[in-house]
Amino acid sequence: MSKLISYVMFLFVCLNAGLSDGVKLPPNIGRCNLKDPNLNECIGKNIEDAVRKFKDGAPQIGIPPFEPLKISKMVIGEGTGPVNVQQNFENIELSGLTxxxxxxxxxxxxxxxxxxESFSPKLELVGDYDMNGRVLVSRQNWNSGKGKFDIILYNSSLTHNLTMEKYTKKNKTYWRMIDYLVTISPEKMHYQFDNLFDGNYKPGKDALSIR
Structure with a gap:
């Protein structure tokens, strides 16, 4: 997911006049003056607008298409509860961001x-997955699953907390991100994992019964 975060951060930093490190935005992308009393509203409006305008990408400044946004890899570490699984996702395509x-x-x-704070009516991720771990239910363990996946998140509320730091280059001040935390709270989710539990129906049914 780091690539997605980088592109969102790129938009945020570039939309603040005087902070982009030598990058020239297309003329149809709005800028914000740091002295604007309505700076927060300006940044929010222009980020939302820029994400839509970059739907097909902007190769001249290194922005790929946003629909779908391709993410090479995403890893979710093992948990500590009854479901203890390492989740690896690759060749991901994210749709709905715009x-x-x-x-x-x-x-x-x-x-x-x-x-x-942002809201996304529908976000869909498709690609390849590989899971390894254990599900401790009904005294049965499993340790693998591999195949295609499709995850859909409906009516998601997102909060983004970013920590920046200033640095100076050629007597100009810029921002760079040093920490990013995002929380996603969907109203409803749909999961489809082909060959989950290596195609074994019983542990899959047991895992769904965990509360």
Missing amino acids: DSKVLKEIVDMEKDKHYC
Whole structure:
């Protein structure tokens, strides 16, 4: 997911006038003046607008198509409960990002903090998965599953907390991200994992009974 985070952060930083490190945005992308009393609203509006305008990408500044957004790899580590699984996802395509809406923006220039709330009506991820671990139910363990996956998140509320740091280059001040935390809360989710539990129906049924 780091590639997605990098592109979102790229948009945020570039939309702040004077902070982009030599990158020239296309003329149809809005800018924000740091002295604007409505800076938060300006940044939120322009990020939302830029994500839509970059739907087909902008190769001249290194932005790939956003629909779908291709992510090479994503890893989710093992948990500590009854489901203890390492999840590896590859060749991912994320659709629905350009339909997202920015609901709230708070930029604290003094503390180098950025907080954002957004809403996505539908996000879909498809690709290849490989899981290894154990599900401890009914005294049965399993340790593998590999195949295609399809995950759909409906009506997702997202919060983004970003920590930045300033640095100087050629007597100009820029921002770079040092920490990013995103929380996704979907109203409903749909999962499809081909060959989960190596095609064994029984442990799959037991795992779904875990509360």
